[in-house]
Amino acid sequence: MLNFLIFGPPGSGKGTQSVKLAEKFNLVHLSTGDMLRAEIAAKTELGRKMGLIMEKGELVPDEVVIEMIAGRTDRAENVAGFLFDGFPRTVEQTHALEKMLNDRKMKIDSMLVLEVDHEELVKRLAGRAELSGRPDDRDPAVIENRIAVYREKTEPIINYSRERGIYQPVNGMGSIEEIFERLSVFVSKYIN
Ligand code: AP5
Numbered sequence: 001m002l003n004f005l006i007f008g009p010p011g012s013g014k015g016t017q018s019v020k021l022a023e024k025f026n027l028v029h030l031s032t033g034d035m036l037r038a039e040i041a042a043k044t045e046l047g048r049k050m051g052l053i054m055e056k057g058e059l060v061p062d063e064v065v066i067e068m069i070a071g072r073t074d075r076a077e078n079v080a081g082f083l084f085d086g087f088p089r090t091v092e093q094t095h096a097l098e099k100m101l102n103d104r105k106m107k108i109d110s111m112l113v114l115e116v117d118h119e120e121l122v123k124r125l126a127g128r129a130e131l132s133g134r135p136d137d138r139d140p141a142v143i144e145n146r147i148a149v150y151r152e153k154t155e156p157i158i159n160y161s162r163e164r165g166i167y168q169p170v171n172g173m174g175s176i177e178e179i180f181e182r183l184s185v186f187v188s189k190y191i192n
Pocket of ligand 1: 008009010011012013014015016017032033034036053054055057058059060061062065085086087088089093124125127128136146172173174175176179
């Protein structure tokens with residue numbers, strides 16, 4: 001089983017590209033953002049509490065997302081591997097994922113990092129606000145905070161991935177199809 005991380009700031013196209021990569025390469029797409037939004041939609045107590053954090057553009061506690069991901073890697077059969085989208089987002093989450101995979105004799109194989117200009121990120125997220133209904137897309141200040149939180153808390157994982165030799169930067173500017181082609185070249189090195 002292979003394990004890919006798709007990484008990048010809010011609006012870099014992680015979700016869009018994950019759906020396409022998962023289909024093409026027979027990967028299980030695991031998005032902590034989608035899991036959290038499912039809790040909110042189901043009106044659970046956890047969803048209510050996490051929704052308050054998410055609408056400010058802050059990260060939910062590490063233990064919440066680690067718990068959500070735990071066990072997911074046990075359930076998949078007849079797939080080439082996993083594509084983690086929006087997880088890990090802190091160094092602590094990275095260590096938790098690594099331990100989880102090591103316990104199952106797996107590792108992180110590649111971290112695909114989408115690189116997109118700040119202005120383009122803001123444009124994409126503001127453009128999505130009406131369609132998505134996501135409270136964290138509606139307020140420009142929250143969009144800026146999400147990007148700032150990424151720079152402060154999530155980007156340090158890139159150094160970790162460089163040390164591990166799994167860092168794979170990918171130009172995230174251009175059309176969805178162009179970026180998908182670029183990502184596919186890297187994933188194809190592991191899966192035919
Ligand atoms: P999450 O759901 O992970 O959202 P995010 O990181 O803010 O990213 P987005 O979904 O906004 O962007 P994306 O990179 O997936 O881009 P997308 O493909 O959607 O997290 C939401 C919140 O949940 C966090 O803020 C946090 O509170 C919490 N959370 C989640 N995971 C957590 C964790 N592990 N730890 C702690 N907290 C966590 O594209 C964006 C838009 O751009 C779309 O409209 C799309 O159609 C468009 N688009 C995409 N590509 C292109 C392109 N090439 N050209 C033009 N438009 C494009």
